[in-house]
Amino acid sequence: MDPSLLCPLGAFAVPPLTVLNYLNPNNSQSVSASIIVLGVGVISTLSLVYNIIDTGFNKVSLVVLIAALLILASGYLQLTKKE
Secondary structure: OOOOHHHHHHHHHHHHHHHHHOOOOOOHHHHHHHHHHHHHHHHHHHHHHHHHHHHHHOOOHHHHHHHHHHHHHHHHHHHHHOO
């Protein structure tokens, strides 16, 4: 499946999974949800880097890059958080 298609689909999955892990960090799906969020962050970041290499850097790319890095950081923090 094309990463450019996975990015918007994953972006819709990230907020509910993050809220689920925030409200109940010890739920049975916390590790799976964290891995999904982390995977979306990795795919989004890599897709954007390849897009910047192909088309060049602009202001929209900066905003999307910040969002992708925040998703990546959120997934990492959710996965490593031990409470």
